[in-house]
Amino acid sequence: MNSELFDAIQYLEKEKGINKEVLIDALEAALISAYKKNFKSKTNVRVDLNEETGSMHVLARKKVVEVVEDPQQEMSLEEAHDIDPNYEEGDVVEIEVTPKDFGRIAAQAAKQVVTQRVREAERGVIFNDFIDRVEDVMTGIIQRKDHRFIYVDLGKAESKLPLNEIMPNETYEVHDRLKVFLTKVESTNKGPQIFVSRTHPGLLKRLFEMEVPEIYDGIVEIKSVAREAGDRSKLSVYAADPEIDPVGSCVGQRGQRVQAVVNELKGEKIDIVEWSDDPVVYISNALSPAKVITVLVKEDEKATTVVVPDYQLSLAIGKRGQNARLAAKLTGWKIDIKSESEALEDGTLQASSNDDDAYSEIEDNLTE
Template identity: 55%
Template sequence: MNREFIEAIEEIEQNKGVDKDILFEAIEAALISAYKRNFDSDKNVKVIMERETGDVKVFNQRKVVEEATDPREEISLEDARRISPEYQLDDVVDEEVTPKNFGRIAAQTAKQVVIQRIREAERELIYEEFVHKQDDIINGKVQRFEQNNVIVDLGKVEAILPPPEQMATDKYNQGDRLKSYVVEVKKTTKEPQVILSRTHPGLIKRLLELEVPEIYDGIVEIKGIAREAGYRSKVAVYSNEQEVDPVGSCVGNKGSRIQSIVEELNGENIDVITWSSDPSVFISNSLSPAKATNVTVIDEEEHKVRAIVPDHQLSLAIGREGQNARLAAKLTNWKIDILSESQAEERDNDISD
């Protein structure tokens, strides 16, 4: 070892954020294994690397006892006091046993440890960077495809977009730029594993925060999102300032704000509705674009309501394959029985009879 090695360790501490004392301790631990492996030793040894010079010394350690029964682990008090009269029972005697050719082994071992620790530190830094991006949007580039997974290049790490998190309406091509939601960041023995989603409701939430200053500033709140990714979503919003229209803020002038999100999601329809603390009003709003003429709570405990819409809007309220009604129920957390005015009248007549 030499001074250049020590300077390299100090540089690593500065540039990579790896504590040099941790590096020295790791090197010393590795050198103990290297000594035992190369010199067929089962002795109790310790290795010290001088912090200033990089010089390496190996010491055999034995405990001072009255009568030694295992010379590998113990030394008698009488023999210990021949080395130094100051030794007492239970002290540890260090005897240097550094082999003449240990320097070459030490250099190789130290280099391997340093490289390993640098990699670990870099992985840790990358993990810390990306774990702070969890539950946020991230930009990446489609790199390749593996077993139906889309591998996305995020620059410092490759992320996985698994099949359940892919939108059915998306078409992924190598080299495409992609905005995704970071669902999870896991530590692994290699680089951190980043799991992405294009179907998570959080993707819409974050896109709205980026597009709508009123949401970013906290004037408009997103109260709930119900989503069938790639096809349709409903977003409930509320304004903390009476003069600010929450729906208008999200939609933007001539639909400019919401349209950019729709384009990012490949044409996914997004209904923005006004949230209300009154369940009847909120449920009525949630059935948009249909206009409910009456919403009645049937069972508050079971969260059941009946919504009546004009005859010509029944199919609109229910939606294609029940999608509008399904999303409204998911958004409001109420079971909604949707009837046309004619159906409601007929049911009421049947009850009267």
């Protein structure tokens, strides 16, 4: 054992961020194990590594007792006095037992410890790097595919895109570059496991943050996202400053900003609506592009009945109920949609129209 090992330990501490004391402790433990295994010793030993001299010593530790019952662990007081007359019963005597050929075994043990610790440290660095990126968007390159995952290289590590997290309107080929949403990072014996998604609503939110400076700067806030990946999504936005148009900010000049997100999501349709703390206005906005006559709110049930013109009924419900379903997800309210003729027939429209205070704002908007 020489100073080269300690030079290597100092290098690893500086370049890999592995604490030197942790490495030395692990190395001492490995050397103790190697000594006992190779020399079939049951004696309690300690390994002393001297960083200044680069030397290594194996020391047997024996307790001083009056009557020796286990020679491997104990030493008589008489034997102890032969070494040093100051020893007393109960003291621990250390005797060097370093084998002549222990250097070779020590080198092997040192290599194994350093390799293992470097691997663990690198895994720890990767885990820490990516755990801080959870719920963020990263760009990767598809490396390979199997029956469970698409494997996306994120630079420092490979991530897993589960097949139930891919978009139905996309094809995925090896070497394709794509943006993914980091959903989860797990620490395992095989290293960090990183999972990503293309269908998560968070992907839509992050893409708008990247395209719309007002969102990134906090001037415009995304309040809610409802998404049926690859087909259609709804996004509600809000600006505290009345001078700011939150919807217009997200759409961009000639629709450039929203179109950039649509292109990234391979044509997924996106409705951007203005958020409101008034459920009547908010639900009316959420059902866009359909026009709404009135909204009847049941606060205790968090449910609404929405009346739309007869010719707007299919638009309000949407294909296979998609527009109504997304609006309900976006707002968090149950939405029952009725046509104007149906509402007049069962009395819903007449009942709701009496409450001018509750619905005046939405009706004024529709009039305009």
